[in-house]
Amino acid sequence: MNKKLKVAAVASAAAMLLVGFSGGGAQAAKWITGSQVKNESLTGADIKNGSLGQKELSAGIQQRLAEVKKLKALKNGVDGKPGTNGADGKDGVDGKDGTDGVDGKDGTDGVDGTNFELTYANTFPQVTIANIGGSFASRATTVGSFELPAGKYLVQTDALFRHNGTTPTAAPSLQAALRVADDSAWGLDAGSIFATLPGATAYEREAQGTSLRVITLTETKTVKVSAFGYNPDGSAAGSGGFAADITVAVQKVG
Helix, strand or coil: CCHHHHHHHHHHHHHHHHHCCCCCCCCCCCCCCHHHCCCCCCCHHHCCCCCCCHHHCCHHHHHHHHHHHHHHHHHCCCCCCCCCCCCCCCCCCCCCCCCCCCCCCCCCCCCCCCCCCEEEEEECCCEECCCCCCCHHHHCEEEEEEEECCEEEEEEEEEEEEECCCCCCCCCEEEEEEEECCCCCCCEEEEEEEEECCCCCCCCCEEEEEEEEEEEECCCEEEEEEEEEECCCCCCCCCCCEEEEEEEEEEECC
8 A cells, every 4th residue: 555545544534533524314425535645734633543554554664573583583593494304324244243253171070089088096004114124126115016018108196195094213205116027127107106104203294295107119019116214214114004095096198
């Protein structure tokens, strides 16, 4: 709508208000046209507030309003349209299977363990040590004996010495001995124990000792168990006054 038409519309509205209708069936007055309105004679006071729409405004004003609306939308953070989804990537190539590892070598069989079996064990009856002093080979008191076949052995000997009920007249060093006959004068020592009773000549005293030996026999041998004793002066004092309890345990170790 051009400026003249807008003015004509305004003028027509004004004429209606001025002329109106006459009472009692009067005829309506003629409309005022745009040609009858003097250019630039109407002002904003002649137009009702809010009566004009955006379409009645000039193209320049409408463009400015659109720009203002766009700027306002950007300021308020209006969400943009979602972007187009990207294309799917190509599937990767599967990796190659690894090579099977080489089987390990079988381990070497272990050596069988040694059988540590108990070969012989005995507690011999108590004996009175008949002789003290002199030569062991000729005067030792025999307690007992046992045989061992060829092999390697751990020999444990335990001896308990005590007075035999009479008041001793000496305090000898008492002995328990195991001997295996060989080419030597004394034989192979398979266990020797020396013990002295505390308190010298006091009655009812005891002494104890233990021996451990490892021996190797190449053939079956007899082991002899004996009891003996020595005085510092080499005398036979105390003979028959002491008793011995001897225990032997032999374990095969090879």
